[in-house]
Structure formats: C-alpha cells, structure tokens
Amino acid sequence: MKIKSQRDFWSGLMFVIVGVVFALGSTNYSFGSSAQPGPAYFPFWLGVLLAVLGGMVLFKALSIESEGGDPIGKIAWKPLLILVGAIVFFGLALPRLGLLLTLPVLVTLSALAGQEFRWKDALLNSVVLTAGSWLIFVWGLKLVIPVWPVMFGG
Structure with missing residues (x-):
C-alpha cells in the first residue's frame, strides 16, 4: 500500500492515536447515560469521533492521489x-x-x-x-x- 499524501497520512494517524487514547482514558470514569451523562461520556464520544475522522483522513491519504505526494514541510x-x-x-x-x-x-x-x-x-x-x-x-x-x-x- 502506497502513501499518496504524507501530510494527510501523518495527521490522520495522529488523530486516530489521540482519539483512541482519550476514549480509552475516559473509561476510568463513570460513563452515565445519555439522559444523565457522567464524566466519561463527553471525552469518550469525542475520542471516538476524533478517531473516526482520523480514520477517514488516513483512508484519503492511502486512496486519493495528491500532487507530488503532498510532502510534509519543515517544522515551524x-x-x-x-x-x-x-x-x-x-x-x-x-x-x-x-x-x-x-x-x-x-x-x-x-x-x-x-x-x-x-x-x-x-x-x-x-x-x-x-x-x-x-x-x-x-x-x-x-x-x-x-x-x-x-x-x-x-
């Protein structure tokens, strides 16, 4: 499998990792319910959403060709x-x-x-x-x- 956009690949991977870490980290708290959410409710679903969006960016980086491979520039x-x-x-x-x-x-x-x-x-x-x-x-x-x-x- 070829990375077609370096920038999208690494940012998508970062989003997936951060999202999974937040979702897993929130499981140490009380989840509650939709009617009465606990302290884990918001960070868990935010982490899941971030991981899903990161997965979509990763998919794009691996499937859609970008001009010149969209390389990552130097760090500012x-x-x-x-x-x-x-x-x-x-x-x-x-x-x-x-x-x-x-x-x-x-x-x-x-x-x-x-x-x-x-x-x-x-x-x-x-x-x-x-x-x-x-x-x-x-x-x-x-x-x-x-x-x-x-x-x-x-």
Whole structure:
C-alpha cells in the first residue's frame, strides 16, 4: 500500500492515536447515560469521533492521489514553541493571576505565533474571548475558576 499524501497520512494517524487514547482514558470514569451523562461520556464520544475522522483522513491519504505526494514541510518551531509556552503559562498562572489577567496574555502570546500579528486585533480578541469565557464558564456554568488575582481576593 502506497502513501499518496504524507501530510494527510501523518495527521490522520495522529488523530486516530489521540482519539483512541482519550476514549480509552475516559473509561476510568463513570460513563452515565445519555439522559444523565457522567464524566466519561463527553471525552469518550469525542475520542471516538476524533478517531473516526482520523480514520477517514488516513483512508484519503492511502486512496486519493495528491500532487507530488503532498510532502510534509519543515517544522515551524517558533510558532510551536510560542503556542506551547503560552498554554504552559496559562496553566501555571491561572490560579495566581486569575482569568481576567491570564486569558488576555494567553490570547496575545498565541497571536504572536502568527505571521500577521497586529496589536489591535490581538487586544480585541483578548477582550472578546475573556468576556465570553467569563460569561460561559463563571457566570453561566458556575465553574469555580479564579477570576481575579490572588492579591485582589481571587
């Protein structure tokens, strides 16, 4: 069997692996039912869906010819490291700095990974995403997420 698109093959394989790992990992939790889903319900079905979509991409990579084999280019290390660093910062800083400071920093740092970075766009996205996240997670779902920095009564 010949790989006809390297890019689709490796991304499909990654989706299948991640989906299967999430589906299997969720089996350690209570599944519940459709009427009253438990903590395993959403990650299990999301993992299954991701694995199925990955399988479809894999099938396409093995069956549909692409121009030049669609090779994988070189890894864009700078954006990758910026995004991973922004996510690590968010995870470490959220309990101390709160959502209203940490999320705008995450969005702005993530925007720096792009080639078309503009301060105005990054700040507007930061405000909209922070307000939306507060509305959905803190106000709507009543999740216990620190909103303010610890020094202001977090």
